[in-house]
Structures are given as C-alpha cells and as structure tokens.
Amino acid sequence: MDSSSFSSSLFACFVVLLVFPPRSVCVDLSYNVPEETKRQFVIGNIAKDLGMDVKQLSARKARIETEDSGKRYCEIKLSSGDLTVAETIDREELCGTRISCDLSYELVMENPLEVHRIIIHIQDINDNAPRFPKDKIHFEITESADKGQRFRLDEARDSDVGRNAVTGYSLEKNKHFILNVHDAPHGGKYAELVLEKELDREEQKEMEMILTASDGGSPQRSGTAVIHITVLDANDNVPVFTQTVYKVTLAENTPPGTEIIRVSATDADEGPNGEVTYDFSRISDKAAKLFSIDEKNGKITVTGEIDFETENRYELGIQAKDASGLASTSTVIIDVTDVNDNPPRIILKSINNPIPENSDPGTEVGIINVQDKDSGENRQIRCSVQQNVPFKLNPSVKNYFSLVTTKALDREQEPDFNITITATDGGSPPLSSSMTIHLLVSDVNDNPPVFEQQSYSAYIRENNKADTSVCSVRATDPDWRQNGTVLYSLVPSDVNGAPVSSFLSINGDTGEIHAVRSFDYEQFRNFSVRVVARDNGSPPLSSNVTVKVFITDENDNSPQILYPAPDGKSLMTEMVPKATLAGSLVSKVISVDADSGQNAWLSYQILKSTDPGLFTIGLHSGEIKTQRDISESDNMKQNLVISVKDNGQPSLSSTCVVHLLISDNLSEVPELKDITYEDSNSQLTSYLIIALVSVSTFFLTFIILMLAVKFCHRRKPRLLFDRAVAVPSAYLPPNYADVDGAATLRSSYNYDAYLTTGSRTSDFKFVRSYNDSTLPAEGTLRKEHNLQFGSSMIMLDVTGNDDEVGVA
Ligand SMILES: *[C@@H]1O[C@H](CO)[C@@H](O)[C@H](O)[C@H]1NC(C)=O
Ligand SMILES: *[C@@H]1O[C@H](CO)[C@@H](O)[C@H](O)[C@H]1NC(C)=O
Ligand SMILES: *[C@@H]1O[C@H](CO)[C@@H](O)[C@H](O)[C@H]1NC(C)=O
Ligand SMILES: *[C@@H]1O[C@H](CO)[C@@H](O)[C@H](O)[C@H]1NC(C)=O
Ligand SMILES: *[C@@H]1O[C@H](CO)[C@@H](O)[C@H](O)[C@H]1NC(C)=O
Numbered sequence: 001m002d003s004s005s006f007s008s009s010l011f012a013c014f015v016v017l018l019v020f021p022p023r024s025v026c027v028d029l030s031y032n033v034p035e036e037t038k039r040q041f042v043i044g045n046i047a048k049d050l051g052m053d054v055k056q057l058s059a060r061k062a063r064i065e066t067e068d069s070g071k072r073y074c075e076i077k078l079s080s081g082d083l084t085v086a087e088t089i090d091r092e093e094l095c096g097t098r099i100s101c102d103l104s105y106e107l108v109m110e111n112p113l114e115v116h117r118i119i120i121h122i123q124d125i126n127d128n129a130p131r132f133p134k135d136k137i138h139f140e141i142t143e144s145a146d147k148g149q150r151f152r153l154d155e156a157r158d159s160d161v162g163r164n165a166v167t168g169y170s171l172e173k174n175k176h177f178i179l180n181v182h183d184a185p186h187g188g189k190y191a192e193l194v195l196e197k198e199l200d201r202e203e204q205k206e207m208e209m210i211l212t213a214s215d216g217g218s219p220q221r222s223g224t225a226v227i228h229i230t231v232l233d234a235n236d237n238v239p240v241f242t243q244t245v246y247k248v249t250l251a252e253n254t255p256p257g258t259e260i261i262r263v264s265a266t267d268a269d270e271g272p273n274g275e276v277t278y279d280f281s282r283i284s285d286k287a288a289k290l291f292s293i294d295e296k297n298g299k300i301t302v303t304g305e306i307d308f309e310t311e312n313r314y315e316l317g318i319q320a321k322d323a324s325g326l327a328s329t330s331t332v333i334i335d336v337t338d339v340n341d342n343p344p345r346i347i348l349k350s351i352n353n354p355i356p357e358n359s360d361p362g363t364e365v366g367i368i369n370v371q372d373k374d375s376g377e378n379r380q381i382r383c384s385v386q387q388n389v390p391f392k393l394n395p396s397v398k399n400y401f402s403l404v405t406t407k408a409l410d411r412e413q414e415p416d417f418n419i420t421i422t423a424t425d426g427g428s429p430p431l432s433s434s435m436t437i438h439l440l441v442s443d444v445n446d447n448p449p450v451f452e453q454q455s456y457s458a459y460i461r462e463n464n465k466a467d468t469s470v471c472s473v474r475a476t477d478p479d480w481r482q483n484g485t486v487l488y489s490l491v492p493s494d495v496n497g498a499p500v501s502s503f504l505s506i507n508g509d510t511g512e513i514h515a516v517r518s519f520d521y522e523q524f525r526n527f528s529v530r531v532v533a534r535d536n537g538s539p540p541l542s543s544n545v546t547v548k549v550f551i552t553d554e555n556d557n558s559p560q561i562l563y564p565a566p567d568g569k570s571l572m573t574e575m576v577p578k579a580t581l582a583g584s585l586v587s588k589v590i591s592v593d594a595d596s597g598q599n600a601w602l603s604y605q606i607l608k609s610t611d612p613g614l615f616t617i618g619l620h621s622g623e624i625k626t627q628r629d630i631s632e633s634d635n636m637k638q639n640l641v642i643s644v645k646d647n648g649q650p651s652l653s654s655t656c657v658v659h660l661l662i663s664d665n666l667s668e669v670p671e672l673k674d675i676t677y678e679d680s681n682s683q684l685t686s687y688l689i690i691a692l693v694s695v696s697t698f699f700l701t702f703i704i705l706m707l708a709v710k711f712c713h714r715r716k717p718r719l720l721f722d723r724a725v726a727v728p729s730a731y732l733p734p735n736y737a738d739v740d741g742a743a744t745l746r747s748s749y750n751y752d753a754y755l756t757t758g759s760r761t762s763d764f765k766f767v768r769s770y771n772d773s774t775l776p777a778e779g780t781l782r783k784e785h786n787l788q789f790g791s792s793m794i795m796l797d798v799t800g801n802d803d804e805v806g807v808a
Contacts (some may be wrong), residue, residue, distance in 0.1 A: 003449070003594045006274060007058065012242035012590070014056040014344055015233070017087065019364070020079060028047065028049075028050070028107075028115055028116070028117055028118070028644070029044070029049055029050070029107070029117070029118045029119070029172075030042045030114040030119040030120070030121060030147045031118070031119070031120045031121065031795065032121045032123050032146070033118075033121070033122060033123065034090070034122070034123045034124075034125050035089045035090055035091035035092075035094075035101075035122050035123065035125055035127070035334050035731060036090065036091075036125055036127055037084060037085050037088070037089065038061065038085065038088065039084070039085055039087065040084050040085065041084060041085040041089065041191055042080070042082045042083070042084050043082075043083040043084060043085060043120060044072060044083050045081050045082050045083070045214045046062070046081050046082070046083050046107060046116075046118070047080075047081025049079060050091050050116065051660075052081075052775075054079070054080065054081045056109075057076070057078050057081055057109070058078040058079070060109040060110050060111050061109065061111075061259075062076055062078065062107060062108070063076065063107070063108050063109075063112045064076055064083075064105045064107060064108075064118070065105065065107075065108050066105060066106075066107070067104060067105075067106065068128035069081075071087065072086055072087070072088045072105075073085060073086055073089050073103055073120070074086050074103070074105065074118075074120060074230075076107070078724050079441060080322065082600045082691055083118070084577070089103075090124055091122045091123075091124050091125075092127075092128060092159040092160070093182065093783070094122060095122070097159075097161060097247070098161070099162065100720065101121070101122040101269060101452065101732065102119050102121050103119070103120040103122060103772035104117065104118070104119050104120075105117075105118040105119075105120070106118070113287050116700075124160055124161050124162055124164055124216025125160075125164070125214060125217075126160050126163075126164035126218065126219070126220075127160065127216075127220060128158055128159035128164070128221070129158065129221035129222060130156040130157065130158040130165075130166045130213035130214060130215050130221065130222060131157050131158065131222045131223045132154055132156045132157075132211070132213065132223055132224070132225035133155075133157070133176045133212075134154065134225060134227060135607065136225065136226045136227075136228055137153060137154060137211065137226050137227045137228065138224065138229075138230070138463050138690055139151055139193070139227065139228070139229045139230070139758065140229075140230045140232050141195070141199060141229055141230070141231060141232065142199075142231070142232040142233075142234050143198070143199045143200055143201040143202075143231050143232060143233060143234045144234035144236060145198070145199060145235060146195070146198070147181070147195055147196065147197065147198055147460045148194065148195060149195045150192045150193065150194050150195075150240070151192060151193040151194075151195075152190065152192050152193075153169075153179075153190065153191045153192060153193055153211060153227070154225070155184065155190040155191075155281065156186060156213030156223055156225070158213075158215045158221075158223075158347070158763060160215060160217060162216075163216035163217060164215050164216065164217040165215055165216070165382055166187060166188055166189055166214070166215055167189065167212070167214065168189065168214050168216075169181050169189065169191035169211060169212065169213050169214075170211075170212045170225065171191075171209060171210075171211055171212075171227075171384065172209040172210040172211070172212075173195070174207065174209045175196075175197055176195060176196060176197045176198075176199055177193045177194065177195060177196055177205070177209065177229075178190050178193075178194050179192070179193060179211070180192040180193075180194050180612060181523045182702070187276070191211070191213075192471060195225065197227075199231045200700055201231040201232065201233045201234070201268075201270070202237060202268035202269070203561050204231065204602065205230070205231055206229065206230050206231065207228075207229045207231070208226050208227065208228050208229070209226070209227050209229075210224050210226055210227070211224060211225050211227050212224045213225075217317055224742065226514045227642065227662070228348060232771075233269055233270040233271065233273060234269075235269050235322065235323075235326060235328070235339060236328065237263035237267050237268040237269045237273070237274075237322075238267065238319065238322070238326040238328045239266065239267040239276040239320035239326065239327065240265055240266055240267070240268075240287075240328060241263060241264070241318075241320060241323050241328060241329075242263070242264050242265070242266070243263075243293060243329065243330065243490065244330055244331070245331045245332075245333060246259050246261055246330065246331070246333065246336070247261055247332075247333045248261045248332065248333070248334050249334075249335045249336075250302075250306060250334050250335070250336050250337065250661055251306075251336070251337050251339050251468050252306045252308035252309075252336050252337065252338060252339045252341065253305070253306060253307075253339050253341055254302050254306050255300065255302070256302050256303050256304060256305075257301060257303075258301060258302045258303075259299050259300070259301050259427065260291070260300045260302060260334065261299075261332065261464070262297065262298050262299045262300070263278065263293075263298040263300065263301050263318055263327065263330065263332065264297075264298050265278070265298070265320030265330070267320075267322045267326075269322065272323035272324070273322055273323060273324060274300075274322060275322055275323050276320045276321065276322055277295045277296065277320070277321050277322075278293050278294070278295050278296075278297075278298040278318060278319070278320050278321075278399075279293060279295055279318070279321070280293055280316055280317060280318055280319070281317040281319035281320055282316070282317025282329075283316050283317065283326075284314070285697040286310075286311060287311075287314045287316060289303070290303060290304040290305070290306060290314070291303060291304075291314070291316060291334075291426070292300060295356060296381070298318075298320070299701065299807060300316075300318075300332060306336055307336075308336045308337065308338045308339065308341075308375070309373040309374070310343065311336065312335070312336045312338075312784055313334065313335055313336065314332075314333070314334040314335075314336070315332070315333050315613050316331065316332040316333075316334065317329055317330075317331055318330050318331070318332055318456055322516060323424070323787060325500055330488065336720070337375075337387065337657045338374050338375045338376060339376055339378075340374055340377075340378040340425060340427025340429070340431055341374065341431075341644060342372055342373040342374045342431070343372075343385065343425070343431040343432060343433040344371065344372040344379075344381045344423035344424070344432065344433055344774040345351070345370065345372065345373075345423075346368060346370050346383075346421055346423050346435040347368065347369040347370070347371065348366060348367075348371075348435065348437065349366070349367040349368060349369050349400070350366055350367045351365065351367075351403075351437065351439070352364075352365050352366065353365075353366075353437075353438075353439055353440055354439070354440035354442035355405075355409065355439060355440075355441055355442065356441075356442050356443075356444055356479055357408075357409045357411040357412075357441045357442065357443060357444050357446065358408075358409075359405055359408075359409060360405075360408070361390075361406055361407050361408055362405060362406075362801050363404060364402045364403070364404050365390075365391065365404060365439065365750060366401050366402070366437065367396075367400060367401070367403070368383070368393065368400070368401045368402070368403060369399055369401075370383055370399050370401070370423045371399065372425050374425065374427065377426040377428075378427040379425060379426075380425060380426035381399070381423050381424065381426075381778050382424050382425075382426070383395075383401055383421065383422070383423045383424075383427050384421070384422055384424075385419055385420065385421050385422075386419075386420045388424075389417050389418075389419050389616045390405055390406045390407045390409065390417075391404065391405055391406060391417070391439075392401055392404060392406050393421065397590040403419070403421075403437075403459075406415075406552065409441050410441075410569060411441040411442065411443050411444070411479075411480065412447060412478035412479065415440065415441055416438060416440045416441060417437075417439045417441070418436050418437070418438055418439075419436075419437045420435070420436045421434060421435050421437070422434040422436050431660050442478035442480075443479050443483050443484075444479075444483070445479050445483035445535065445537030445538070445540075445541060445796050446479065446533075446541075447477055447478050447479050447483075447484070448477065448530075448535065448541035448542060448543045448620055449473070449475035449476065449477040449486045449533035449535050449541070449542065449543055450475055450476060450477070450533075450543060451473060451475045451533060451543065451545040452473075452474050452475065452476065453473075453545070454545070455547070455548065456471055456473055456531075456545060456546070456548065457471075457547075457548045457549075457550060458471035458513065458547060458548070458549045458550065459549075459550045459551075460515060460519060460549060460550070460551055460552065461551070461552050461553075461554050462518075462519050462520050462521035462522070462551050462552065462554050462556065463518055463519075463520070463554050464515055464519060464536040464555060465515075465518065465554055466515060467514050467515065467516075468514065468515045469512055469513070469514055469515075470504060470513040470514060470515050470547075470549060471512075471513050471547065471549075472510065472511055472512045472513065473488065473506075473511040473513065473531050473533075473545060473547060474511050474527075475488070475511070475533035475545075476512070477533075477535045477541075479535065479537065482535070482536035482537060483535055483536065483537040483754070484535060484537060485536040486511075486533045486534070486535055487508050487509070487533070487534050487535070487536065488508050488509075488510075488511040488532070488533050488534075489506060489508060489529070489531070489532055489534070490504060490505070490506050490529055490530070490531055490533055490802075491530035491532050491544060491695075493529065493530065494531070495527045496524060496527070497751075500529050501516070502516055502517065503515070503516055503517065503519075503527070503529075503549075504516055504529060504549070504597075506531060510598045511531070511533070513547065515529070519551045520551075521551045521552065521553045521554065521595070522557065522594045522595070524551070525546045526548060526549060526550045526551065526755050527548075527549055527552055527683050528546050528547060528548040528549065529546070529547050529549065530544045530545065530546055530547070531544060531545055531546075531570035532544040533545075535704075550774065551597045552593050553597055553599050553600070554595070555595055555599040555646060555648025555649065555650070555651065555652060556595065556650075557593055557594035557599070557600075557646075558593070558646070558650070558652035558653060558654050559591045559592070559593045559594045559602050559644040559645065559646050559652065559653065559654045560591060560592050560593065560594070560654065561589060561590070561591040561654050561656045562590045562591060562592060562646055563588070563589065563590040564587075564589070564656055564657070564659075565656070572607050573660070574586060574587040574658065574659065574660050574661070574662050575660075575661055575663060575664075575666065576626075576630065576632055576662045576663075577659050577662075577663075577664050578632070578663065578664055578790055579630070579664075580629070580630050580662075581624055581625050581626070581629050582626055582627060582628045582629050583626065583627075584625060585623055585624070585625050586615065586624045586625060586626055586660065587623075587624045587658055587660070588621070588622050588623045588624065589604055589617065589622035589624065589642050589656065589658065589672070590622060590642065591604075591622065591644040592652065593646045595646065598646075598647040598648060598649075599612065599646055599647065599648040600646060601646060601647040602620070602622070602644050602645065602646055602647075603619050603620060603644070603645050603646075603647065603683065604618065604619060604620070604621075604622045604642055604643070604644055605617065605619070605643050605645065606640050606642055606646075607640065607642065607643050607655065608640070608641035609638065609639070609640045609641070610635055610637065610638045610639050611634060613627055613628070614627055614630070614634065614638065615627060615638070615640055615660070617642060619726070622644070624640065624660075630662055630693050635662070636661060636662050636663055637659070637660070637661055637662075637747055638659075638660040638662060639657055639658070639659055639660070639663075640657065640658040640660065641655055641656075641657050642655065642656050642657070642658055643655045644656070664790075674775070684714040696726055711735040749754045761778050
C-alpha cells in the first residue's frame, strides 16, 4: 500500500497544483504508517517530498499544526526533514472500528506562508485477538429440543479491523451440536449452535464445549469462550422395571406379612417425572386377596393364606407409573411350593361288620381309600394297621387298600377288634392320621358245651325224700346267646333194668339233678348216668358227662340176730358141760346188720345174766366164754340177755336171750325146749292168723271192686284185664311203689342168709315186691330168703308205721 497509495496521492496533488495556484492549502503529503510503531519511527521525509532544501525547512520555520487541539502523534525533524512518530499510535484507540483511520496535520511554513496538508493513514496491525463478551456462555436446552434447533451465540469482538477482525468461529467437536457461521448485517460474523443430535438429559445432563473465534490476521489470533449447556428434563422416560418377569417361589402357608419380593422400576426422569409408584395392573380376584404391593417401594407381601392345594401358581401383572402417568408393566410369577400341611385322609369305603368268626384267613373285611391333598413326596402314603390284631392291609388299585384277616378269628377269645389304621405321608416331617374301626365278630356255633368236671360223683344218703337234690352239673358254652345256651338232659339208659328217669330227673336249665325216689343203700349202692348238655344252636352241639351216684348208708337197720333166734323165740339151749374151765368158749351170738361200715359194726353186751360174773361175751366177736370154772354150786339154768348194738348214730340194737344149761345130760334139755316152743308157736300162730285174715279181706274187697268196675265199664275190658293180670302175681297193687315212692324201697328187707337151726320157722315165702324184681343178681341181696316177717312189715308200711319194722 505504501508506495502505490503514496504515488497515487502524489499524482492527485500534482493535478491539484496544476489546476490551482500553489498559494492555497492543498493535500500534499500523505503517508501510511502502521499503528503501534515506536517513537522516532520515520514516517517520511517531508523535505524530500516537497522538493525543498532541508535548510529551508528550519529557515521557514516549518512546523506541524493540528487542526484541533488534539494529540500530536508526529513531528518534523527539522535537521533532516523527517516526519517521525512522536507518540505510539493505537489505531483502535484512535479510530475504533472505523476501517480507515487517518491523522490529518498541516505543515505550516512561513516566508512565504505555505501550508501543506499531511495525511497519515494509520494502518491496522493485528494486535488484538478476538474476544467474547463473556468467558462462559450458558444455555438451558430441554432435552425435548428438536433436531436443527438453533441457538445464537454471542459475537466475538476483535478491535482490529478488516482482515484482522473476526473472520471465523470454530466449535469444539461434540456429539450434539455443530456451528453455523453467518455474516452479520453490520459486518463481522456471528455463529449459531445448531442441534444436530437430540439431547438426552438422562444420558448427559450438562455439557461444555469451547467456542473459538479467530481473526484473519497474520499471525492469526483467536479467542475462546466456554459454552455451557444444561439439558433440561422432559418427561420422556417411562419407568422401567429391572426385569420383565419376576419369578418367585413361595412356600405355601407363608405367614401374612411376609415380603415375597421387591420389584423396582427406575425412571430416568427427574423430579416428579422420575417418581415411580407401583400397582397391580392385572390380578385375579383370588390373588388380590393374597397379595398386596406397596405403591411406594414395590414390596409385594402376603396378606392371606397361601394354599398350594387351591392354586399353585399366580401371575400378577404389575405396573410402575410416574407422576405424569407414563407407565410400564411387568409380570410377577409366583410359584407356590408344596408344604406338607395336609395329613392323609382315610376313608372307609365299605366294611363287613360284624364279620363271622368262621371267616377264612384272607377274608376281605373292608375297603379303605387314602388321600392326601399335598403333592409329590408329600402325598406318598404308607398305610398300616397296628401289630396286635389279625388284620392287614393289602394294597389294591391306586390308594385303595383292602383290609383282610390274617388268621382265623375266634369270637370267644376276642369278640371285637379295634383296628387302628395309620396313614403316614412321605413329607418331612411326615404327617399322619389314623382311624379306628370297631369291628365286631359275630358268633358261629363252634363251641360245644363243656362240663366243668370230667365226671361227677354225687353222694346221697339212702332213705332220701323224693325230689332231693342229688347234685348239680354245669356246662359252659362260650358261644353267644342261643349258641351258648346250655340245656341239660339225661341220656336214656337203664339202671338195674329200670329207665333212668325213674331214678333221677334233671332240671334242663340249671343242671340240677334230683332224685325221683327214695334210695336204699342196702338195695344198691351206686349207679351212673350220663348227662348231656346241648346248646341251642342250629345245628346244636353237645357233650356228655358221667354222673356217678353213690348212695350212702344210713343206720336204718338194727342188728339182726341170727343165732340164737331173737328174743322170745329161741328154742335153743346151749349145753355147758359142768367141767368147763375158765375161758372156754360156750356159745356165740351171731348177728348181722344190713347196713355197712360203722352202721354194721356190731358190739355185744350182756345186759342181764342169772349169775353175773360167770360168763363174758366178746365185745365184737359175740363169743360167750366162761369167766371162771364152773362149780357145782352154780345154777344149772343160766339165762343171758344179750344186746347187740351197731355203731350207727343213733345206734340201733337188738336183744336176745341165750339159754344155757349147765349139765352133762342131754335129756334134761327137751322140757325147756317145749316150753319155749309153745310160747313162740302161739305167738307165730297169732301173726299168721292176722296175716291170713288181712290177705283174704283184701282179696275179697278186691274181687268186689273188680266186679263193680267190670259192671260199670263194660266197654273197656282190655284195660281191666291188664290190671287183673298184675294182681295175682303180687297180691299187691301193681303200682304200689308209685303210691308212695319214698316207701317202696323200704318195703322189702333182705338179709344175708345165715341159716341156723333156729330158722326152721321160715316156712313162708313172701311174694316178691316190686323192687325185688328190679334188683340185679349181684349176690349181695338174696331175694329168695325173705323172711316171713316181711309180710307183717308190709302191712305196717301200708299203715305208715315203718319205723317199728326193724324191731318188730
Ligand atoms: C374298642 O374300643 C371300644 C370303645 O373305645 C371299647 O369299648 C372296646 O373295649 C375296645 N375293644 C378292644 C378289643 O380293645
Ligand atoms: C349262632 O350260630 C349260627 C351259626 O352256627 C349263626 O348263624 C347265628 O347267627 C348265631 N347266633 C347268634 C345269636 O349269634
Ligand atoms: C358199686 O356197687 C357195687 C355193688 O352194688 C360194688 O360192687 C361196687 O364196688 C360199687 N362201686 C363203687 C365204686 O363203690
Ligand atoms: C357222649 O360222648 C361221647 C364222646 O365224648 C360220644 O361218643 C357219645 O356218643 C356221647 N353220647 C351221647 C348219648 O351223646
Ligand atoms: C340122764 O337123765 C335121765 C333122766 O333124767 C336119766 O334117766 C339117765 O340116767 C341120765 N343119764 C346119765 C348118764 O346120767
């Protein structure tokens, strides 16, 4: 610029000088000088430029005049004619933003006055860097700002002008913004931030970038400012759950109040936009009663009874919502796990109750079903019955068991069973339950009555009354009711040829055996009968036992003296030789007693004797012996009254008289014999007469009676004939024994026969009594030797005076 601008201005001056006379002021000199030069910097040489001699300058008092009283930045060196910088020039101070900055001075010379205009063009140098008004530029941009949105940036200032002023901007590289640079209408340039990529507060809340403004000088200068961007929140985020599906396993029976899970959703927004509340978005009515969610913290808790058996899986829709209603959902899947909380259940499907005792082992008694609501191991059921009963469970199809017997039952041993069935599941701890079946065993008639004894022995005293209790048998039958009801009866049999029923009777219910008649020990001593006990079952069972009846003796027979003939009838006289010495056996009293034992144990005693002291009698032997030698002075006739006594209680006795003749001559005896014979004969005759009279009277009465009956009942001849047959053989009513059963056995007396010389009166044989015929030929009782006294006894029996018989 220097030379060309200088020459052009010089040319212009030249033209001016040609047109106008050089008298007036003209623009003569112009110089370019860069700003900020130092003092004494030579701007130009005026002398030379004016074509004047240097000396003239000082001579003409050349000087620089300002048009106004401004600062003078230059001066003339008169010695050299140089125009120099008097003060450092700052163009920016001087001219500000004006593009051209000229200083205008006048060069005044005197003599002649000459004024030259000196214009100094101050040239800009790049001495100022661009500068932003503020170091930090703040922006608040919402994150929802659209792409392409512009934000005007402060213009940077550069005091320099022209090329040295701001020529461009640049922005630190970043993700979101670019820079648009524009020419300002007043010159200069400004920049805009353009949003190139949307902001996300949640990603980056604040950002800073450096904006640089640079000028076009050389060297280039630049200035920076920091753009600070705060991203403002927009509710652009929905809450987001941490998981799309929450899976929880929950044991059933978890107590209410237990926290299951805490769901959480985060909302990237801020403030109310980021405040999340939780709720169920989708829940079944059932689940609604069981679960609740805390709307603040997302805690899901149990509020009801969780039961695996009703529902084992719940699916809850949950949602998280922020303040302005943006929401998202998730799912909570709750798997309920089984807890062994249900004991097994035992159901009795059928039962045969009662069960007959004769059921075979293995008989099915009942059917049992077991159930458990739990699942898996918890519903594996083991089933058992207690040890001590004869039953077991047989597994059948699917949880069914049949209860069967394991051995034969016996109602009599165990009439009922309490069968306890226990079912235990496989849980841990296992649960169990039990059921007791009270099973009855019904009766079957399988037990015969059993007698308490193997055999019975009964003792009954003779001369008993009819209907006397003999003994009592008892049989027990453990069966039930009629199967165990025992009935007794006698087994029909014969005892001594007569049916047993004529001896004994038995009470069918009590087993008490009674005598039907009076027994006579002397007739028979024992007999046995069989008693059968029968139960009432169908068919009945029975058993029998032998009852041996022993008739015990009673002292009902007085001793019977066989020799000598009893008192008053003796025709015998014993001869005792005179020379008999002391201790000699003289005679012997022989007697018998039909009784036995003590009752037949006889003792002899001399009651009266002609000469006491001469004879003694053996207490038991009945032997009469001399006590001393017989002397001449002894009475020839000696009579001894001897009593024979048995040992019964009370004892019975008989007496007899023994006639002894102390003589050696037999011929002395007969006179005594005749006397006695007559006596006894007359007595016997009287008895005979009485007997004959009574028999004939009876017979006659009978004949009359028979005729009368025959006359009245001609239509029943057979019956009468039957009766008639019996009469002649017995001369007694055929049913005599029945008339007075108690007396019949006593009606005949039998004696062991010891025939002596004194028995010669036994001319009469009495007709056998009814009982005689029933007796077996045992030998002990001899019927053919019934003595004739029998008839009188019978007579007395009829009149009932039987007590007198023995001593008659
Ligand atoms: C069974 O139980 C019942 C009632 O509890 C009781 O009366 C009976 O005696 C019991 N039977 C057995 C054999 O235990
Ligand atoms: C007696 O036993 C029979 C079978 O022998 C039986 O049928 C009946 O029911 C039983 N009676 C009672 C009362 O138990
Ligand atoms: C039964 O009586 C007879 C005589 O009648 C006798 O021989 C027998 O010994 C007696 N039996 C018993 C066991 O007493
Ligand atoms: C008595 O019992 C025996 C076996 O104990 C039996 O053989 C007999 O037939 C029974 N008699 C009667 C009459 O029942
Ligand atoms: C016996 O007695 C009779 C007459 O009493 C007499 O005749 C007889 O001689 C006597 N005999 C003797 C042996 O004594």
